Amino acid sequence: MSAQEILDLARAEGVMIATAESCTGGMVAVALTDMPGSSHVLERGFVTYSNNAKKEDLDVTPESLSTYGAVSEQVAREMAEGALAHSHADLSVSVTGIAGPGASEHKPEGRVCFGLARKGFRTVTETRDFGAQGRDNVRRLSRDHALALLKRALT
Known part of the structure; x- marks a missing residue:
């Protein structure tokens, strides 16, 4: 997944992006801002680690x-929609999960919920169970999946 592809697609469509991240701590925004020209597309990033x-x-x-x-997908939905409401973006992605270590009886380590909101479209959510692969791997996989969701929304 190329962050540059996302930037190119968003720029061609005139779409501004916002991110709302918890367990990834800003990794999605960093992946986008690592690319030249990101200021034309990334409107802002929210790192909302605490409740x-x-x-x-x-x-x-x-x-x-x-x-x-x-x-939860409900919170991922509200995060994505909140990012749109509190920015000038047209498209947002949210990430909230348990990167590890640690889990509960109902929510295992590696469970991550995503939200994707776009003006004029219905917000979509999904959950991925990456498994107990270690904190770094879960965060990296979560970043990559969020980028894939953005790309899918733009194609």
Whole structure:
């Protein structure tokens, strides 16, 4: 997955992108900003690691956090939609998950939820279980999947 491809596609369509990241800590935004010309496409990135940041910066509801937990498609949806609402972007991707170590009975290490929101389109969410591959691998796989979602939205 080439971040440059995403930038080229978004620029050709006149689409600005925002990211809303938790477990990846800004890795998606970094992948995009590593490329020349990213300032024409990346509007902003939100790193909302804590639940308070998710609520304050992206309008994730306390009810969603208490009912579904931070690692859920509902929260990923609200993060992606919140990124659009709090930016001038046309397209956003969100990432929230358990990179590890650690897991719970209901949410295993390596579970990551993604959201993709675009103005004029229905928000989509999905969950990937990458498994207990170690923190670095889960974060890298999550970054790459978020980039793939952006590319898919632009093609």
